[in-house]
Amino acid sequence: MTHPSMKIKKHISLKPYNTFGIEAYADAFAILEDKEDLFLLQSLKEQYGKILILGGGSNVLFTDNFKGIVIHNQLSGxxxxxxxxxxxxxxxxxxxxxxxxxxxxxxxxxxxxxxxxxxxxxxxxxxxxxxxxxxxxxxxxxxxxxxxxxxxxxxxxxxxxxxxxxxxxxxxxxxxxxxxxxxxxxxxxxxxxxxxxxxxxxxxxxxxxxxxxxxxxxxxxxxxxxxxxxxxLPDPKELGNAGSFFKNPEITNEETNILLKEYPQLPHYPLSNGKTKIPAAWLIEHCGWKGLKVGNTGNHCQQALVIVNYGKATGQEIKLHAQNVQESVLKKFNISLQTEVNFIPY
Ligand SMILES: Cc1cc2nc3c(=O)[nH]c(=O)nc-3n(C[C@H](O)[C@H](O)[C@H](O)COP(=O)(O)OP(=O)(O)OC[C@H]3O[C@@H](n4cnc5c(N)ncnc54)[C@H](O)[C@@H]3O)c2cc1C
Missing domain, CATH: 3.30.465.10 (Uridine Diphospho-n-acetylenolpyruvylglucosamine Reductase; domain 3)
Structure with missing residues (x-):
């Protein structure tokens, strides 16, 4: 199978293609600029095992090398x-x-x-x-x-x-x-x-x-x-990050009332679906993570919801840190934080 306008490169570092600045390698990598080339994707998927569509890489965390082909989207107009x-x-x-x-x-x-x-x-x-x-x-x-x-x-x-x-x-x-x-x-x-x-x-x-x-x-x-x-917010060019790492949790009104008894200052926003939204940043900060540096990673000093790469963090290190944050929030507030960032490989 020929690939008319897509040039396939092998063993490519994805560091320039993710705002976390994580060093991970893709088996294969190609830039897609022409819609005609979309018809080649299925065969590329079969050939390389997995396919990842990548835009600006500002909402992904590479926890390992990507055993497959990354298609970098450059469709324009x-x-x-x-x-x-x-x-x-x-x-x-x-x-x-x-x-x-x-x-x-x-x-x-x-x-x-x-x-x-x-x-x-x-x-x-x-x-x-x-x-x-x-x-x-x-x-x-x-x-x-x-x-x-x-x-x-x-x-x-x-x-x-x-x-x-x-x-x-x-x-x-x-x-x-x-x-x-x-x-x-x-x-x-x-x-x-x-x-x-x-x-x-x-x-x-x-x-x-x-x-x-x-x-x-x-x-x-x-x-x-x-x-x-x-x-x-930290500029990813200076400090690797992917914006908010976690979603703001939505809990029931009953759960909110229980928490408010213990933490009367808890910020909470009632939603139209009968639930209440709690700012994840507040929960994380009150578990002591804001501005705390742990090895090569940590939660940003201005915005606790943002996990940063101080330069040499691996995706695994950030994933582990995020799990520790989740566990402490669960233990203290009985709230399970869900990640917003996409973990790759998926
Ligand atoms: C400093 C900073 C601030 C941010 N602030 C916000 C914010 O305020 N609000 C907010 O919502 N988000 C925010 N984000 C997150 C991020 O910018 C958004 O989610 C953005 O839409 C991701 O775009 P991307 O092209 O970089 O996606 P990528 O990171 O490249 O991809 C994200 C996911 O989408 C998939 N994908 C990408 N393009 C396609 C496509 N064409 N077809 C199918 N799948 C695709 C990928 O496979 C991946 O799973 C922030 C990130 C940073 C670094």
């Missing part, structure tokens, strides 16, 4: 499908950098994703875990996801309900779908010249009020979000 006075519909190729897309939308005055500024990674990975930040989730603006079914060799379309979006979840993240779909395009519905904004979360409004231009528009919301993120 933004297409306007339709528009009216209110909305614009855009089909964005999955390899487009997420933040560049956000900046493009802001420049055109299309609203809906400005609060999601500076999230690393690709457009194609955004529906994967339904990225969210500062009171907004990407599911609010996605109308369709197009994915190539590698086994069947066909393109499939998922409308918003079929994506089964939930908090940091989608159908594509389900264990049975790992390595099954290559998301090729995401269709967004953005608002043209928006007049309502979401500035209530965190310090967005405060930063805008304090700025010289206190009228609210997409650009200064984005700039406020960028400012907050740069202050709070």
């Amino acid at each position: 933004i297409e306007i499908l339709s528009q009216d006075d209110q909305y614009i519909h855009l089909k964005v190729a999955s390899g487009v950098n997420w933040h560049s897309f956000v900046l493009h939308a802001i420049k055109k005055n299309w609203g809906g994703i400005e609060n999601l500024s500076l999230i690393p990674g690709t457009v194609g990975a955004a529906p994967m875990q339904n990225i969210g930040a500062y009171g907004v989730e990407v599911k609010n603006v996605i109308t369709k996801v197009t994915a190539f079914n590698i086994e069947k060799g066909i393109f499939e379309e998922f409308d918003n309900p079929s994506c089964q979006f939930a908090y940091r979840e989608s159908i594509f993240k389900h264990p049975e779908n790992k390595g099954k779909y290559f998301i090729t395009d995401v269709t967004f519905q953005l608002i043209k010249n928006p007049t309502t904004f979401n500035t209530s979360y965190g310090d967005i409004q405060k930063i805008i009020d304090a700025s010289q231009d206190s009228t609210i528009h997409l650009k200064n919301i984005s700039e406020a979000v960028i400012k907050i993120r740069q202050q709070k």
